[in-house]
Amino acid sequence: MTIQTVSTNKSYGGVQGVYRHASQATGTDMVFSVYVPPHADGAKLPVVWYLSGLTCTHANVTEKGEFRKACAELGLIFVAPDTSPRGPDVPGDPNNAYDFGLGAGFYVDATQEPFARNYRMWSYVTAELPKLVAENFPVDARRQSVMGHSMGGHGALTVALRNPHRYRAASAFAPIVAPSQVPWGIKALTGYLGPNKDNWRGHDTVALIEDGAKFSGFLVDVGDADNFLKEQLKPELLQAACTKASIPLTLRRQAGYDHSYYFISTFMGDHLNWHAERLKG
Amino acid sequence: MTIQTVSTNKSYGGVQGVYRHASQATGTDMVFSVYVPPHADGAKLPVVWYLSGLTCTHANVTEKGEFRKACAELGLIFVAPDTSPRGPDVPGDPNNAYDFGLGAGFYVDATQEPFARNYRMWSYVTAELPKLVAENFPVDARRQSVMGHSMGGHGALTVALRNPHRYRAASAFAPIVAPSQVPWGIKALTGYLGPNKDNWRGHDTVALIEDGAKFSGFLVDVGDADNFLKEQLKPELLQAACTKASIPLTLRRQAGYDHSYYFISTFMGDHLNWHAERLKG
Numbered sequence: 046m047t048i049q050t051v052s053t054n055k056s057y058g059g060v061q062g063v064y065r066h067a068s069q070a071t072g073t074d075m076v077f078s079v080y081v082p083p084h085a086d087g088a089k090l091p092v093v094w095y096l097s098g099l100t101c102t103h104a105n106v107t108e109k110g111e112f113r114k115a116c117a118e119l120g121l122i123f124v125a126p127d128t129s130p131r132g133p134d135v136p137g138d139p140n141n142a143y144d145f146g147l148g149a150g151f152y153v154d155a156t157q158e159p160f161a162r163n164y165r166m167w168s169y170v171t172a173e174l175p176k177l178v179a180e181n182f183p184v185d186a187r188r189q190s191v192m193g194h195s196m197g198g199h200g201a202l203t204v205a206l207r208n209p210h211r212y213r214a215a216s217a218f219a220p221i222v223a224p225s226q227v228p229w230g231i232k233a234l235t236g237y238l239g240p241n242k243d244n245w246r247g248h249d250t251v252a253l254i255e256d257g258a259k260f261s262g263f264l265v266d267v268g269d270a271d272n273f274l275k276e277q278l279k280p281e282l283l284q285a286a287c288t289k290a291s292i293p294l295t296l297r298r299q300a301g302y303d304h305s306y307y308f309i310s311t312f313m314g315d316h317l318n319w320h321a322e323r324l325k326g
Numbered sequence: 327m328t329i330q331t332v333s334t335n336k337s338y339g340g341v342q343g344v345y346r347h348a349s350q351a352t353g354t355d356m357v358f359s360v361y362v363p364p365h366a367d368g369a370k371l372p373v374v375w376y377l378s379g380l381t382c383t384h385a386n387v388t389e390k391g392e393f394r395k396a397c398a399e400l401g402l403i404f405v406a407p408d409t410s411p412r413g414p415d416v417p418g419d420p421n422n423a424y425d426f427g428l429g430a431g432f433y434v435d436a437t438q439e440p441f442a443r444n445y446r447m448w449s450y451v452t453a454e455l456p457k458l459v460a461e462n463f464p465v466d467a468r469r470q471s472v473m474g475h476s477m478g479g480h481g482a483l484t485v486a487l488r489n490p491h492r493y494r495a496a497s498a499f500a501p502i503v504a505p506s507q508v509p510w511g512i513k514a515l516t517g518y519l520g521p522n523k524d525n526w527r528g529h530d531t532v533a534l535i536e537d538g539a540k541f542s543g544f545l546v547d548v549g550d551a552d553n554f555l556k557e558q559l560k561p562e563l564l565q566a567a568c569t570k571a572s573i574p575l576t577l578r579r580q581a582g583y584d585h586s587y588y589f590i591s592t593f594m595g596d597h598l599n600w601h602a603e604r605l606k607g
Contacts, residue, residue, distance in 0.1 A: 054588035055551070061588055109389050113591070270336065307335035307342055310394070 048181055051076065057117035058083035063103065066177060070169040071130035072162055077174065078103040079182055080123040082116050091188035091324035092122040092178065093317065094212075096170065096204070098195030098219075099229070100148045102127050106194075111310035115317040121324070124178055126170055128196065130163040144229050145236050151224070152200030153248050155237035164237055167248075171204055190214035190320045194309055195273070196221055196229070198265070202250040202283075206258040214323035216264035216316045218309045219271055222283035223251040229277050254286040262293035264319050266312045268302025329462055332357065338398035339364035344384065347458060351450040352411035353443055358455065359384040360463055361404040363397050372469035372605035373403040373459065374598065375493075377451065377485070379476030379500075380510070381429045383408050387475075392591035396598040402605070405459055407451055409477065411444040425510050426517055432505070433481030434529050436518035445518055448529075452485055471495035471601045475590055476554070477502055477510070479546070483531040483564075487539040495604035497545035497597045499590045500552055503564035504532040510558050535567040543574035545600050547593045549583025 051063040059082040068075040084090055093116070095106055103125040106112070116123045129135075129150035136159040137146030150166035179186050191212050193201035198220020205215030224230020225245045234245040246252040267280050274280075280296055287294035302308040332344040340363040349356040365371055374397070376387055384406040387393070397404045410416075410431035417440040418427030431447035460467050472493050474482035479501020486496030505511020506526045515526045527533040548561050555561075561577055568575035583589040 054584055054586050055549075055582040055592075056588035057592050108587075111392050111395070111591075113588075114392070114395075114595075268336075301336040303335055305335050306389075307337035307394075310392075311336075311338050314395075 048177065056080070057113045059113065059117055061107065061113065063107070068130070068169060068173060070165045070173045073130040073132045073135060075127055075130070075169065075174075076103055077124060077126045078107040079178065080113055080116055081182060082120055082122070084120060084183065089183050089185035090120055090122050091190070091321075092124060092182075092184045093320050094170070094189065094191040094201070094204075095123060095125045096152060096191065096193030096197030096200035097125060097128050098193070098197050099128070100143050101197075102148070105306065106309070109306035109310060110313055112313050112317060115314045119317055119321040121317060121321060122182060122184060124174070126174055129166065135163045136160060145233055149196065149233065151196060151230075151233040151237060151248070152203065153234070153237050156244070157237060157239050160237055170200065171208065188213060188324045190324055192216045192218075192316055192320065193220065194218040195278075195304065198222075199224055199230070199250065202263065203248055203253060205260050205263075206250065206253045207247065209258070209260050213261070214320045215260060216319060217266075218312065218316075219267050219273070219278055219304055220250070220265060220280075220283075221277060223249055223279055225249045225252060226282065227277045227279060251282050251286045254290045254292060259290070260292055261323075262295070263287070264295045264316060266297045266299055266308075266316075268299050268304065268308045270301050271304045271308075273304055329458065337361070338394045340394070340398055342388065342394065344388070349411070349450060349454060351446045351454045354411040354413045354416060356408055356411070356450065356455075357384055358408060359388040359406045360459065361394055361397055362463060363401055363403070365401060365464065370464055370466035371401055371403050372471070372602075373405060373463075373465045374601050375451070375470065375472040375482070375485075376404060376406045377433060377472065377474030377478030377481035378406065378409050379474070379478050380409070381424050382478075383429070386587065387590070390587035390591060391594055393594050393598060396595045400598060400602040402598060402602060403463060403465060405455070407455055410447065416444045417441060426514055430477065430514065432477060432511075432514040432518060432529070433484065434515070434518050437525070438518055438520050441518055447481075451481065452489065469494060469605045471605055473497045473499075473597055473601065474501065475499040476559075476585065479503075480505055480511070480531065483544065484529055484534060486541050486544075487531065487534045488528065490539075490541050494542070495601045496541060497600060498547075499593065499597075500548050500554070500559055500585055501531070501546060501561075501564075502558060504530055504560055506530045506533060507563065508558045508560060532563050532567045535571045535573060540571070541573055542604075543576070544568070545576045545597060547578045547580055547589075547597075549580050549585065549589045551582050552585045552589075554585055
């Protein structure tokens with residue numbers, strides 16, 4: 046598999062790159078960003094995966110996430126995929142809504158038409174892109190972790206719960222934790238996976254935990270001024286599920302913070318330090 | 327004078343705001359951003375002015391500048407104005423070029439038609455906006471400093487040299503230092519100030535220093551992979567002028583860095599620390 050370089054910029058002593066490749070999983074070109082911190086020749090570095098939220102591409106976190114300083118200090122590679130397939134032939138939301146289709150892949154492999162061909166973001170972020178990144182960047186594949194925001198927080202937590210031996214750490218900013226129970230999730234999972242809710246459980250953090258999935262622990266930040274907190278995010282559902290399943294959860298309700306990158310960037314350093322602790326050695 | 331709040335977001339314990347007001351100087355509405363760090367009730371804080379480069383608005387540095395962490399730690403207010411008047415009645419470059427007119431005010435008060443009415447960015451950033459900010463934010467007006475990027479580096483250095491008692495520190499990322507001698511500057515100063523180069527000297531850092539202007543010292547970073555370094559920036563001209571005039575200059579040529587915010591954000595913390603040292607007490 047080959048990748049094209051869209052851009053590279055030196056930053057904090059490392060290289061922030063943006064790359065494009067023809068994805069087998071989605072049947073489209075996909076763009077992603079990778080920050081490689083300064084490192085010794087020949088070194089293999091741990092990698093943190095960042096899954097973005099609704100409407101985002103790789104660019105939002107790459108420009109606004111303020112992760113490079115911490116990644117440079119901690120020696121972490123940081124990878125940010127897109128949130129859906131894109132292109133003139135990719136079907137989107139019939140009403141061009143922001144919460145389904147383009148920019149809203151929800152990190153599932155769709156089974157429903159007309160989405161099943163392209164909307165295979167689960168396969169993309171858990172299989173195709175990790176292989177591509179490992180082939181093209183100085184990655185130590187034994188040391189990976191995952192984080193995300195909102196829809197990407199949902200992605201990060203579900204990816205971790207279903208691959209607990211691959212990811213040593215998982216954290217989230219303002220995640221959707223129970224998509225089966227909230228409007229964004231119900232719309233997306235119905236559209237991509239069909240109306241049978243049994244088929245949604247593998248893509249619902251709370252349901253995965255209820256069904257026995259385990260993980261070493263999660264760090265989750267939510268802002269108490271987040272407009273989506275009560276209707277879409279419901280972190281109390283994650284707290285209850287983790288408590289019942291004895292999964293360690295550090296849930297921080299940050300006073301005055303909203304759903305934006307002004308919130309994410311504030312706590313990005315904390316998250317990366319938390320990941321780095323777990324990615325050592 | 328009143329200001330409208332466009333948005334506020336909590337970030338690093340403080341508030342990142344964006345505001346709009348009807349400017350007397352430019353005859354247009356103007357938008358600017360202000361970050362106010364966490365502080366004790368009633369405290370008055372030093373303020374750092376950031377002047378942006380060609381094509382930018384307040385938004386570029388606000389989103390990509392990575393200044394909030396350092397400003398929160400150091401207790402600095404950070405203000406980012408726009409780079410030109412804007413609006414349907416504001417004349418721009420006749421060919422819609424990026425380097426003149428909209429987004430390219432060059433921090434001068436234009437004397438040439440049709441620009442003289444609106445393009446009054448010198449008055450805007452040195453008089454009207456400082457008064458407005460002092461009236462609406464917890465500013466200690468005795469403790470101000472100024473920095474900028476590219477065209478805004480030109481702005482920062484000229485503003486400082488002509489107001490050495492108001493600004494305690496001045497620094498720049500990849501500044502235009504001798505606009506009278508480079509294509510961007512010659513085009514802009516001709517367009518705004520007319521062909522008589524004698525009228526340009528008050529808006530040319532090197533010329534101001536040659537004419538006797540003094541300042542306590544400058545910190546300047548340039549990337550040696552900056553595409554504009556040799557034709558437009560020419561930091562060696564600033565170095566020669568400062569040496570001759572005994573103005574302390576810390577000029578750092580940063581290996582591998584370009585003209586982008588990936589460069590700026592890398593060294594933003596250094597600059598803010600340098601400013602904070604000079605804004606103490």
